[in-house]
Amino acid sequence: MNDRPRSWVLTLTCDDRPGIVAAVSGLLAERGGFILDSQQYADLDSGRFFMRVEFKAATDGFPGDTAALREAMAPVAEQFAFDWQLNDTADKPRILLAVSKGSHCLNDLLHRWKSGGLPVEIMGVVSNHPTLRRLTEWHGVPFHELPTEGGKPAQEEAILDHFERTRSSYLILARYMQILSPELSHMLSGRCINIHHSFLPSFKGAKPYHRAHERGVKLIGATAHFVTDDLDEGPIIEQAVERVDHRASIDDLIRMGRDIEAQVLARAVGWVAERRVILNGRRTVVFR
Structure with a gap:
């Protein structure tokens, strides 16, 4: 049996600007999420920003399904014009x-x-x-x-x-x-x-x-x-x-x-x- 708690991966790219990491991590914290791994990269040549965040629920109030998480993330994604994907890690390609x-x-x-x-x-x-x-x-x-x-x-x-x-x-x-x-x-x-x-x-x-x-x-x-x-x-x-x-x-x-x-x-x-x-x-x- 796999006892690992349910988790999700958010990947995104957008034009680089201040506040992206804070907005993503802040939203997860507000909703009761716990970040397991976070990596980001700013391409100074193209001016693009890239990020991958894996997270899980830290509280009972955390949205429990991928559709609800996408809905919660949508305002931030729209604010920064993310090209983004959100996937349950249990969903294998x-x-x-x-x-x-x-x-x-x-x-x-x-x-x-x-x-x-x-x-x-x-x-x-x-x-x-x-x-x-x-x-x-x-x-x-x-x-x-x-x-x-x-x-x-x-x-x-x-x-x-x-x-x-x-x-x-x-x-x-x-x-x-x-x-x-x-x-x-x-x-x-x-x-x-x-x-x-x-x-x-x-x-x-x-x-x-x-x-x-x-x-x-x-x-x-x-x-x-x-x-x-x-x-x-x-x-x-x-x-x-x-x-x-x-x-x-x-x-x-x-x-x-x-x-x-x-x-x-x-x-x-x-x-x-x-x-x-x-x-x-x-x-x-x-x-x-």
């Missing part, structure tokens, strides 16, 4: 996974989810190949093979249909080796996350480990980012690197890279699920 033939990222996400280490609801897996059906269904997750032979528009329409029917919040490209069309990328703006097997912006596109080996790199890495219609240029959520030397073969780089990819994607999905990531133009603010 629904995600749809897209894969091709590589299993390492899918296997890692499914294991973390099944063992309770990833606060999401996995609604299904879509793939342009049948290769990972057994792995997916072994974890009790629906698998949908959507081959591209019928044309990319029809296949992407089927992906979008699964996404909408399952009421998913995010499409996670867990080594999905297809480039999304600009139309689908635009429709899923801010709701689609990709793992790229390179430390962007280096070695974009196909076979980055081969090109990295040709250049004799001393660091390899992986990047999780939001998908845009500009290939591998979306806002970055997380990155990691590992040192290599002249003895590393292409196979060595690929093997090491797979481990990094799985870890980086899992962290990115976890942070998004915990409402720790806020878009900031072409960048992100990540409250860890």
